[in-house]
Amino acid sequence: xxxxxxxxxxxxxxxxxxxxxxxxxxxxxxxxxxxxxxxxxxxxxxxxxxxxxxxxxxxxxxxxxxxxxxxxxxxxxxxxxxxxxxxxxxxxxxxxxxxx
Amino acid sequence: xxxxxxxxxxxxxxxxxxxxxxxxxxxxxxxxxxxxxxxxxxxxxxxxxxxxxxxxxxxxxxxxxxxxxxxxxxxxxxxxxxxxxxxxxxxxxxxxxxxxxxxxxxxxxxxxxxxxxxxxx
Amino acid sequence: xxxxxxxxxxxxxxxxxxxxxxxxxxxxxxxxxxxxxxxxxxxxxxxxxxxxxxxxxxxxxxxxxxxxxxxxxxxxxxxxxxxxxxxxxxxxxxxxxxxxxxxxxxxxxxxxxxxxxxxxxxxxxxxxxxxxxxxxxxxxxxxxxxxxxxxxxxxxxxxxxxxxxxxxxxxxxxxxxxxxxxxxxxxxxxxxxxxxxxxxxxxxxxxxxxxxxxxxxxxxxxxxxxxxxxxxxxxxxxxxxxxxxxxxxxxxxxxxxxxxxxxxxxxxxxxxxxxxxxxxxxxxxxxxxxxxxxxxxxxxxxxxxxxxxxxxxxxxxxxxxxxxxxxxxxxxxxxxxxxxxxxxxxxxxxxxxxxxxxxxxxxxxxxxxxxxxxxxxxxxxxxxxxxxxxxxxxxxxxxxxxxxxxxxxxxxxxxxxxxxxxxxxxxxxxxxxxxxxxxxxxxxxxxxxxxxxxxxxxxxxxxxxxxxxxxxxxxxxxxxxxxxxxxxxxxxxxxxxxxxxxxxxxxxxxxxxxxxxxxxxxxxxxxxxxxxxxxxxxxxxxxxxxxxxxxxxxxxxxxxxxxxxxxxxxxxxxxxxxxxxxxxxxxxxxxxxxxxxxxxxxxxxxxxxxxxxxxxxxxxxxxxxxxxxxxxxxxxxxxxxxxxxxxxxxxxxxxxxxxxxxxxxxxxxxxxxx
Numbered sequence: 031x032x033x034x035x036x037x038x039x040x041x042x043x044x045x046x047x048x049x050x051x052x053x054x055x056x057x058x059x060x061x062x063x064x065x066x067x068x069x070x071x072x073x074x075x076x077x078x079x080x081x082x083x084x085x086x087x088x089x090x091x092x093x094x095x096x097x098x099x100x101x102x103x104x105x106x107x108x109x110x111x112x113x114x115x116x117x118x119x120x121x122x123x124x125x126x127x128x129x130x
Numbered sequence: 131x132x133x134x135x136x137x138x139x140x141x142x143x144x145x146x147x148x149x150x151x152x153x154x155x156x157x158x159x160x161x162x163x164x165x166x167x168x169x170x171x172x173x174x175x176x177x178x179x180x181x182x183x184x185x186x187x188x189x190x191x192x193x194x195x196x197x198x199x200x201x202x203x204x205x206x207x208x209x210x211x212x213x214x215x216x217x218x219x220x221x222x223x224x225x226x227x228x229x230x231x232x233x234x235x236x237x238x239x240x241x242x243x244x245x246x247x248x249x250x251x
Numbered sequence: 252x253x254x255x256x257x258x259x260x261x262x263x264x265x266x267x268x269x270x271x272x273x274x275x276x277x278x279x280x281x282x283x284x285x286x287x288x289x290x291x292x293x294x295x296x297x298x299x300x301x302x303x304x305x306x307x308x309x310x311x312x313x314x315x316x317x318x319x320x321x322x323x324x325x326x327x328x329x330x331x332x333x334x335x336x337x338x339x340x341x342x343x344x345x346x347x348x349x350x351x352x353x354x355x356x357x358x359x360x361x362x363x364x365x366x367x368x369x370x371x372x373x374x375x376x377x378x379x380x381x382x383x384x385x386x387x388x389x390x391x392x393x394x395x396x397x398x399x400x401x402x403x404x405x406x407x408x409x410x411x412x413x414x415x416x417x418x419x420x421x422x423x424x425x426x427x428x429x430x431x432x433x434x435x436x437x438x439x440x441x442x443x444x445x446x447x448x449x450x451x452x453x454x455x456x457x458x459x460x461x462x463x464x465x466x467x468x469x470x471x472x473x474x475x476x477x478x479x480x481x482x483x484x485x486x487x488x489x490x491x492x493x494x495x496x497x498x499x500x501x502x503x504x505x506x507x508x509x510x511x512x513x514x515x516x517x518x519x520x521x522x523x524x525x526x527x528x529x530x531x532x533x534x535x536x537x538x539x540x541x542x543x544x545x546x547x548x549x550x551x552x553x554x555x556x557x558x559x560x561x562x563x564x565x566x567x568x569x570x571x572x573x574x575x576x577x578x579x580x581x582x583x584x585x586x587x588x589x590x591x592x593x594x595x596x597x598x599x600x601x602x603x604x605x606x607x608x609x610x611x612x613x614x615x616x617x618x619x620x621x622x623x624x625x626x627x628x629x630x631x632x633x634x635x636x637x638x639x640x641x642x643x644x645x646x647x648x649x650x651x652x653x654x655x656x657x658x659x660x661x662x663x664x665x666x667x668x669x670x671x672x673x674x675x676x677x678x679x680x681x682x683x684x685x686x687x688x689x690x691x692x693x694x695x696x697x698x699x700x701x702x703x704x705x706x707x708x709x710x711x712x713x714x715x716x717x718x719x720x721x722x723x724x725x726x727x728x729x730x731x732x733x734x735x736x737x738x739x740x741x742x743x744x745x746x747x748x749x750x751x752x753x754x755x756x757x758x759x760x761x762x763x764x765x766x767x768x769x770x771x772x773x774x775x776x777x778x779x780x781x782x783x784x785x786x787x788x789x790x791x792x793x794x795x796x797x798x799x800x801x802x803x804x805x806x807x808x809x810x811x812x813x814x815x816x817x818x819x820x821x822x823x824x825x826x827x828x829x830x831x832x833x834x835x836x837x838x839x840x841x842x843x844x845x846x847x848x849x850x851x852x853x854x855x856x857x858x859x860x861x862x863x864x865x866x867x868x869x870x871x872x873x874x875x876x877x878x879x880x881x882x883x884x885x886x887x888x889x890x891x892x893x894x895x896x897x898x899x900x901x902x903x904x905x906x907x908x909x910x911x912x913x914x915x916x917x918x919x920x921x922x923x924x925x
Contacts, residue, residue: 034165039157046153052903053145061899084169086180086195093181094198097205101212108219115222122899129897145900148907155914159923 037078045071058110058120062103069099255301256312259335262298262343263384265291266350270377273370282362283369288377289354295384296347299340306340309771313390313454327445332390334454336776337769338602342387342534345609349526350380352734356617357518359731360624366516372412376522379405383527387534392451392459392492395538396434396441399495399531403430406528410515422514429508430528433498440491447473447488453538454773460541461775464784467545482546489542489549492535500532500586503560507846509583513575517620520575524582525613533589533605540598540781547786551685554594554675558689558696561587563844565699569706570833570840573630574619577707581656582612584696588671591693595686596785597674599749599766599778604667606765607745611655611664614738618649621731622711625724632707633828637716641724644732646712648739653708655742657701658810665807666746668697673752673802680790680798697806701813709821755799 044067051064073092080088110120117124171177171193180191187199269284269291277284312335322328335343354376361372382401389395404427411423441451450457465471466481475484496502501509509529513520523529536543536553543549561584568580585608592601623630625642639646655664672693679686716722749765761767769778791798820829833840842848894905918924 034168035160035163038160042153042156042160046149046156049152049903049907050146050149053149053900053907054143056900081170082165082168084171084193086177086184086191086193087198089177090181090184090195090198093185094201094205097209101209104212104216105219108216111220125899126897129895145904148904148911152907152911152914155911155918159914159918162924 034078034082037074041071041074041078043071044068044074056121056123058113058122061122062106062110065102065106066099069095069102255298255305256310256335258298259302259312259314259333259388260316262295262302262347263381263388265295265298265381266377266384267381268377270374270381273374273377277370277373280370282358284373285354285358285362285369288373289351289358291377292347292351292354292380295380296344296351299343299347302335303340303344306335306337307768307771311336311773313773315390327449327451329393330391330452331394332452333388334390335388336454336773337771338534338537338776339387341602341606341768342530343384345606346380346383346387346526346530349522349609349613350376350383352613352617352737353518353522355730356521356620356734357516359728360518360620361516363728363730364624368412372409372516375405375408375412376519379409379519379522379527383531386531389538390453390455392441392444392453392539395453395535396437396495399437399499399535400434402528402531403427403434403499406430406512406519406523409519409523410512412516412519413514416514418511419514422508422511426508426512429505430498433494433496433505436491436494437496437498440488440494443476443488443491447475447484454776458541458775460539460545463542463545485542486546486548489546490552492539493549493553496532496535496590497556498532499535500529500590501583502532502556502587502590503563504846504850506560506564506583507843507850510576510579510843513573513579517575517616517623520578521613521616521620524578524616525609529582529586530605530609533586533593533601536590536593537598537602537605540593541775541784543593544596544598544781544784544786550594550596550786551683552594554591554686554689557587557590557592557594558675558692559587560584561591561696562692562699563587565696565703567840567843568703569699570837571703572633574622574632574635574707574711575616575630577632577703578612578615578619581615581700581703584700585612585656587696588668588693591675591689592671595671595675595689596678596782596787597671598781599769600667600670600674602769603749603765604664604671607655607663607667607742610738610745611652611662611742614648614652614735614742615656617731617734617738618645618652621645621727621735622649624727624731626720627725629718629720632710634718635711635716635721636714636826637712637721638724639712642727645727645735648735648742649712650708651739651743653704655746657704657814658697658806659701659814660803660807661743661746663742663744663746665810666749666752669803669806670749670751672697672806673799676802677789677791677798678787680792681788682790683787686787694806694809698809698813701810702817703813705814705817706821709817710826713822714826715824752799752803756796 048064048067048071051060051067055061055064073095076088076092076095078088080086080092113122113125114120175192177193180193180195183189183191184195185198185202187197266288269287272280272287273284277287280286312333315330315332317331319329319331354373357372357376361369366372379402382398382405386395386398386402389398407423407427410426411420413419414423444451444459448457448459448462450459450462452458453460462471462473463481463485466473467485473481475481477484477487479487498505509524512523515523543553564580564583564587568577568584571577571580585604589601589604589608592598592604619630621642622635622638622645625638625645626635629635651662655662658665658668672690675686675690675693679690750762751766753759754762766778771777774780792801820826839845894901
């Protein structure tokens, strides 16, 4: 029997790894991967709490999250393509035209 | 020839400390919290079938769950929208230069019109 | 005549209609909209006369018309209403008649002289008449105040009619500001009346004079302020309202605007002085006389101001060169008499004088207007002379007005002025030294009045013509002569409606028609009631008839003496200025006792430094704080915007740090780290 807190700590760890990636990388594709990690951290929580309540709603939500992740990746890839086209590369720190 | 991935250390990792800090805080909070025992699922419960039933709002599952039919339909629309959006974004325009001008905040246009090198400052 | 009072609102609305017509369509109409004004005021006059007869028959009218704001709980309700009683009915007739005659006269004075801007002139004239009529029929103090202000606005527009010249705009501003200074107190007074009584109605179940009377008898409780007793507080309220009266009726010390107001067209001067603006102040005191009669202090102050102003203005009128200036000072002086009459408890006497004065002063101003037309707009009396033979209608009308003004029997002014002085005398003898002092001043002013009036007449009409213009005056037409003729007859005969001295001396009962008329009203608004609540007692010198004879004899004698002095000095073929003989007094009189100078001094030496300090405070502290806040925000904003680097990673880092800080904060507060 794994205590409930451990799931949460795992989820937090995965989420923070995703954030770490966001903060330290410049490549847009790696950004996308990091975001996937963060989404899946949320999925871990959903599934953990599904078990906790003895109810499949959380797991169903996990499925929906995956579907949403697919949509997000589709749009994200599209954005990366536009980024590549307009700024000659996938370095997110170069696209700063919307600063002050 | 393939190279072994190498850990590149340096000052670019400094912002990552924020993520580490967030983890420390969250871990401290979670470990300090106490949960009652989980209810868990009954032995032999068919979880996959239950998920399928609950997704289509059918009450045959052995494990209870909320009705998800509306969410299912919304996700359908979102996926279609995302697909169309991705295609739109990814499509290469014939007049590509125009798009460049529009997405750089007008700097390119300003540079061409006014010959102003200070344009993007 | 039943139901004629239902048409009373039309008396006010007709001139207002003419205002709208002259304003909107005057430029497309013949005579610049004059005909609309003449028609409207003629209609109003007809209705007013009908109303007058209905009121004589004992009808009164106190009708609520419109609720402006409904009070919730204890708050007051603001109403518009119409109050027609003998006083307002009489005033309606006067105002509509004078307004009508002034409109007709304007045809001669403005149209025939080829003035421009006539639609503006007639529009303002219509609005002026309408606001004064609205003021007259007001059923409560707030409504009266609003129309009072409208009257002030219209006088501003009309005095400054020739706004392209230098004098009129500045005179208009002066008239507006000086009367506004008085109206400021009036406004506070209106608020005080509402706060005290919860109602400002003149008549009806919750009329404030009645409430005040009950409060003094302890039958009703009212709110008083500043820890004062009821009588003291009523005195304060009365004096506050009196501020507006002093400003509008040009009483000392706020009379300075009136002589300057002569810059306006002469028919306007006639309207302002006889029937509208200046009369409004005195009328207001008469309107709420039931309130003033309760406080002896206020009455004494009114009497003293009146008596002093009567004398003070009369002395200034003695030295003036322009015909209209003399008339201006005579107006101030005559309104002083009315105030004296009101303050001395002579409600009917003062109202009577208000009526006769309206007729003879309108006559004198229109006569002066006629002379000014003839003299090609030269107003200096020293350039006139000998006009008697050239313009007989004007001369005889003017003479009738002058005799009335000087108070020579049997012209209108004699009866009314004599009654004012008589009331003052008997109430003064009844144990009020202040009234005796005011009486003495009033009596002295009679002499000066007789003198300056006939100085004016002799200089203008008698002797030899002193200039080429006076030798060949410009003729005037029927539209000038007709109003003069009407008013000339009225000035000679209006006094017969109230021949109290004759009644008292000969014992003929029932010829004091005005007394009877003003008695037939609401029980709280009639002359009889006022006489009961007045704090004065009467006393006589050897019997009533003897006192009447002595009073009338003395004032008539003084008036004749003044006239005789003027006759000796000025009714010669080649009159010369005698003002040099006055020595240094002449300079003082020429400069109007330095009233303007000291008021300007107050403005520049007292008010201006205070204003400057306040301006410093406003500019430095109030604006400084506002500007400071804005510049701090601007500066902070210019620095804060640097956060928006446009680099996604920075935003993500900030978000992460923010989330961490939020979690830490919530955790520390919520005790998650236990």
